[in-house]
Amino acid sequence: MGASDPEVMTDAAENGERLSGNTPQPAPGFEVRAPADGSVIASLPTQGSEDVRAAVGRLRRNQPAWEGLGPSGRGHWLGRMRDWLFDNHDRVASLLQRETGKPWQEAALEIPTAIDVIEYYRKRAKEFLADSHPRPHSLLTASKRLTITCRPYSVVGVICPWNFPILIALADAAPALLAGAAVAIKPSELTPLATREIVRGWREDLGAPGVLEVLTGTAATGAALVDEADYVQFTGSTDTGRKIAQRAAEQLIPYSLELGGKDAMIVLADADLERAANGAVWGGMANCGQACTSVERVYVEAPVHDEFVALVAERVRGLRHGAGRPSFDADVGALSSESQLAIVERHVSEALAQGARALVGGRRADLPGACFEPTVLVDVEQSMSCMREETFGPTLPVMKVKDVEEAIRLANDSSYGLSASIWTRDRARGEHLARRLEVGAVNVNDIFTNIFTFPVPQAGWKDSGVGARLGGAHGIRKYCRPQAITATRLTPRSELPWYPYTARKGRLALHLTRFLLARDWRRRLGRRRR
Numbered sequence: 001m002g003a004s005d006p007e008v009m010t011d012a013a014e015n016g017e018r019l020s021g022n023t024p025q026p027a028p029g030f031e032v033r034a035p036a037d038g039s040v041i042a043s044l045p046t047q048g049s050e051d052v053r054a055a056v057g058r059l060r061r062n063q064p065a066w067e068g069l070g071p072s073g074r075g076h077w078l079g080r081m082r083d084w085l086f087d088n089h090d091r092v093a094s095l096l097q098r099e100t101g102k103p104w105q106e107a108a109l110e111i112p113t114a115i116d117v118i119e120y121y122r123k124r125a126k127e128f129l130a131d132s133h134p135r136p137h138s139l140l141t142a143s144k145r146l147t148i149t150c151r152p153y154s155v156v157g158v159i160c161p162w163n164f165p166i167l168i169a170l171a172d173a174a175p176a177l178l179a180g181a182a183v184a185i186k187p188s189e190l191t192p193l194a195t196r197e198i199v200r201g202w203r204e205d206l207g208a209p210g211v212l213e214v215l216t217g218t219a220a221t222g223a224a225l226v227d228e229a230d231y232v233q234f235t236g237s238t239d240t241g242r243k244i245a246q247r248a249a250e251q252l253i254p255y256s257l258e259l260g261g262k263d264a265m266i267v268l269a270d271a272d273l274e275r276a277a278n279g280a281v282w283g284g285m286a287n288c289g290q291a292c293t294s295v296e297r298v299y300v301e302a303p304v305h306d307e308f309v310a311l312v313a314e315r316v317r318g319l320r321h322g323a324g325r326p327s328f329d330a331d332v333g334a335l336s337s338e339s340q341l342a343i344v345e346r347h348v349s350e351a352l353a354q355g356a357r358a359l360v361g362g363r364r365a366d367l368p369g370a371c372f373e374p375t376v377l378v379d380v381e382q383s384m385s386c387m388r389e390e391t392f393g394p395t396l397p398v399m400k401v402k403d404v405e406e407a408i409r410l411a412n413d414s415s416y417g418l419s420a421s422i423w424t425r426d427r428a429r430g431e432h433l434a435r436r437l438e439v440g441a442v443n444v445n446d447i448f449t450n451i452f453t454f455p456v457p458q459a460g461w462k463d464s465g466v467g468a469r470l471g472g473a474h475g476i477r478k479y480c481r482p483q484a485i486t487a488t489r490l491t492p493r494s495e496l497p498w499y500p501y502t503a504r505k506g507r508l509a510l511h512l513t514r515f516l517l518a519r520d521w522r523r524r525l526g527r528r529r530r
């Protein structure tokens with residue numbers, strides 16, 4: 001589609017009217033721009049608190065019937081979403097590519113990756129949500145049948161960033177829907193188009209139940225959603241995460257926060273350097289370095305530092321830089337926006353001014369749009385902004401360390417604690433060292449694996465988050481409140497602790513509890529033996 005595609009503009013206007021609901025005045029809109037060339041792709045309405053309240057009200061009304069479908073009935077509709085995504089793949093991936101500036105391969109693969117999450121939870125929802133029946137813990141409750149059942153929150157608000165618009169929206173929305181909740185997605189104002197199209201497909205093409213809505217707008221729209229939802233699943237910056245936590249606390253609603261990161265890569269002297277260099281380059285440059293788990297800083301043991309750096313520099317020099325074309329001819333695309341580019345420029349220029357060297361890149365690329373050259377920095381110091389703040393760009397600052405102890409100390413010297421990687425031929429040692437890192441996930445000789453391995457949780461420590469995304473049963477149960485159902489099997493007319501209180505019943509209750517809890521019979525037996 002062209003930069004001023006009339007289809008998108010018209011559709012945006014129509015959708016704006018439809019989604020604006022009963023707002024008396026048309027909501028002020030915002031423009032979505034293509035980072036690859038800066039052109040305006042669409043204008044969308046900013047949905048205000050009235051729109052958000054109306055949308056959440058619709059979801060709340062539709063949710064009980066959705067919950068009533070059970071895991072299989074809900075799985076049917078998620079299966080239809082899977083098929084729709086495959087059938088509309090190229091069209092949706094094109095929208096995604098235009099609004100993000102990703103290379104085609106990354107835009108194209110985001111959809112199957114999201115489908116992988118849908119399928120993981122669709123196939124297991126029944127098992128993960130099944131009632132459990134714990135055994136009574138004492139004689140006093142022995143006659144009770146105990147049940148713990150998972151009852152979904154009515155409306156889950158999913159607030160998303162701009163780096164993986166489809167993957168993050170669906171990786172959170174699909175388990176919530178399968179849990180039986182209704183979902184309102186608030187995409188980033190920079191990248192709302194692909195998500196909006198998927199929700200349109202769900203409602204209009206599939207005729208699926210009205211339990212999925214998209215709310216377009218800026219921070220105020222997200223804040224309004226926090227005010228209305230029963231649970232908030234947020235992915236974005238640490239600063240916004242704090243604001244959401246405060247607002248959710250006012251509403252007394254639970255939340256899960258997936259926030260920023262400053263992932264360290266530790267390369268030990270015995271590492272397979274070819275694999276480590278390839279991993280570093282992909283880990284640092286994929287999605288133009290704009291993944292929460294991107295390699296943001298590399299610590300290399302002194303004996304292999306120079307060889308590792310040479311391998312990395314050679315590979316980064318070979319990357320094909322370009323954005324916006326729907327073909328497999330680019331490895332690194334554009335940054336999401338000019339403001340993101342400004343952060344990357346600042347980190348690199350500050351590092352250079354403080355004595356670092358750029359072996360490759362180091363400046364804005366000579367391309368249209370928000371493009372920064374894939375960059376390798378050496379002679380960096382831990383105190384530099386490129387080693388301390390989240391850069392979120394195509395940069396790899398590499399630092400020589402004396403030994404593994406220094407590497408671990410520096411890796412832990414961060415306010416973030418999302419994930420990290422360790423590279424060594426001794427896998428057992430790598431797994432052992434992983435336990436000394438203050439992060440929610442460690443990949444040994446690998447990059448991003450935990451993100452694509454849904455049985456393990458994606459949980460940020462420290463300033464990187466609260467709660468966890470995915471992680472087997474947790475990933476769907478987190479959208480549910482546990483409900484305890486206790487049913488008594490024996491039904492005498494009255495029970496010992498019930499009214500009336502009498503001295504006889506009271507003493508009996510005390511003796512009984514002492515007998516059971518203090519295990520007096522054992523103590524007395526022991527005394528007799530002595």
Ligand code: NAD
Binds near residue numbers: 159187224292418
């Ligand atoms: P952001 O915090 O600026 O915005 C994220 C979303 O929150 C957007 O939809 C935005 O409109 C909304 N928002 C902003 N202020 C709000 C408020 N006060 N109340 C409610 N909603 C509000 O983040 P971003 O710049 O879009 O995304 C980049 C960040 O996301 C990076 O820090 C990155 O590390 C992080 N991220 C984390 C993960 C993870 O899983 N840990 C994954 C991807 C991205």
